[in-house]
Amino acid sequence: MSVFQTYLQLGFFHIFNLRAYDHLVFLLALCAPYVLQDWRRVVALVTSFTVGHSLTLALATRRIVAFPPAVIETLIPITILLTCLGNFWRAPREPRRNDTRRPAPVWLGWANLLAAVFGLIHGLGFSNYLRELLGQNARPVLELLAFNVGVELGQLLIVGLILLVGFVVLRGFRATRRDWVLVVSGAAAGIAVVLLLNQLTGA
Structure with a gap:
């Protein structure tokens, strides 16, 4: 197996793994407002998220930037909570039937910028996980690329499953889109609160 394939698999299984549940919960919150027909929009959001984490992953792996792990572990559930709050704010709003305004381009918008941030x-x-894998490799260009591609593929599979479950719930159980957003975002927010409290209390 080539180096590229090895790190591709490592990136895929790093995100497609229950041990990465904080990142999985973020993806759940990110996808909550969307349905299967919005898949292009969701792919754009996930790719924006990937661009953001690829940048800091590369910088942190090369030791150009460094932050205390405890700070990062505190900020991650905060990103989930902020995403959920945005979902709660938008959930009650339904588009008017006679609204003929064209939607924003798929790759633009505040949601994409926020996902990237x-x-x-x-x-x-x-970065800590990848640094352990790289060891003394000082110029891990191929490894970083493969790892990020693997993470992106894993994320796309996860969001695909989320959208599919949402489709089944909305169509099969006749749930409203508003209820789906509120329930999913509420569950994600609850997990984020637990993660944040555990981090703050050192539990």
Whole structure:
């Protein structure tokens, strides 16, 4: 197996893993407002998140930037909570039937910018794991690329599963989109609060 394939798999299974549940919960919160038909928008958001975490992952792995792990572990649940609060704020709003305004381009918008900013924080969370894998490799360009591609593929699979579950709930159980957003975001926010309290109290 090549170096690229090895780090591709490591990146994929690092995110597609229950031990990375804080990142999984963030993806759950990020996808909560969207349905299967919005898949292009979701891919854009996830890729914006990937761009953000790829940047800080590269900088932290090369030891150009460094932050205390405790600070990062505190900031990650805060990103989840802020995402959930945004979902709560938007959930009651339903588009008017006669609204003919064109939607914003897929790759633009505050949501994409926010996802990229939050990705900067999550990338720092990935960096300790990747530094352990790289050891003394001082110029891990290929490894970083492969790892980030693997993370992106894992994230896309996760959000695909989330959108599929949402489709089943909305169509099969006749749940409203508003209820889906509130329940999913509430669950994600609850987990984030527990993570934050554990970090602050040292539990």
